Amino acid sequence: AEAQLAEQEFKRVSDLLPKRAVSQSQYDEAKANFDAARARVNEAEAQLSKKIIRAPFDGRLGIRMVDRGEYIATGTPIVEINMLDPIYVDYTLSEKNLPDVQTGYPVVATVAAVRERDFKGTVAAINTSVNPETRTVRIRATLDNEEQLLRPGMFATVMTRQPEDNEVVTVPRTAVSYNTYGDFVFVIGKNDDDTQVVTRRTVVTGETRNNKVAILSGLEEGETIVSKGLLRLRAGQPVAIQEDAAQATEASE
Incomplete structure (x- = not known):
């Protein structure tokens, strides 16, 4: 009520000032009274807003942690609230995979x-x-959760995909001999007299999935390699591929 009265008084003085019916000091006093009254109203509204507890985001409430009528101090947990759509999933990747992931990847x-x-x-x-x-390295992804089936705290298995598929040469895991001085495979080829022999070839390996190893360099698609029994071979040794139980396989995409 005081603010409304001060506003009306200020409007009257404002209308009379151009007509020189009031002095400049009367105008300043009316304006100061109106500003002070409006400030008191803002203060009262701020105090009133503190009586209502609001979350800064929309979400779903959990179990209430306090009872009605209970006095609560600053910082007392009242109720758990979680935003479920969208929802975040936090997971980790090995540092060697860091160059292969970027924001926006599916x-x-x-x-x-x-x-x-x-x-x-x-x-x-x-x-x-x-x-x-x-x-x-810690990764955070945003998931669509319109049906709100996902809840915070769930254990998730996460797969990060690249926008485009990478075609690589793969070989069976048993075909690679891992060594401190470098990984290698035995490649089957023919010498000058058309005899099949094995050659030791150093390769650079990549990821392993489903017992298949990606070969980043050192081997071309279509070459024939020995898939098992590497300990019994040596470079330049003649070999024969059996038709029934082949000891070699072709590198494939």
Whole structure:
């Protein structure tokens, strides 16, 4: 009420000032009274707003942690609230995979609670540092959760995909001999007298999936290699490929 009265008084003085019916000091006094009254109203509204507890985002409430009528101090937990759509998933990748992931890459996550569903999303953020103890980097992805089937705290299996498929040469894991001085495979070829012999070839290996090893360099598609029994071979040794149980396989994409 005081603010309304001060506003009306200020408007009257404002209308009379151009007509020189009031002095400049009367105008300044009316304006100061109106500003002070409006400030008191703002203060009262700020105090009133503190009586209502509001979350800074929309979400779903959990179990209430206080009772009605209970006095709560500053910082007392009242109720758990979580934003479920979209929802974040945090996971880690080895530091060697850091150059292969970027923000915006597609992500597919699965959870034990909903086995038949794949939840799709994108990489939202990549941590700027690598954990010195585990040598892993933290990744955060945003998943669509319109049906709100995902909940915070769930264990998820996450697959980060690249926008484009990379075609690489792969060989069976048993075909690679891992050595401190370099990994190698035995390649089957023919010498001058058309006899099949094995040659030791140094290769650079990549990821291993489903007992298949990616060969980044050192081997071309279509070459024939020995898939097992490497300990019994030596470079330049003559070999014969059996028709029934072949000891060699072709490198494939």
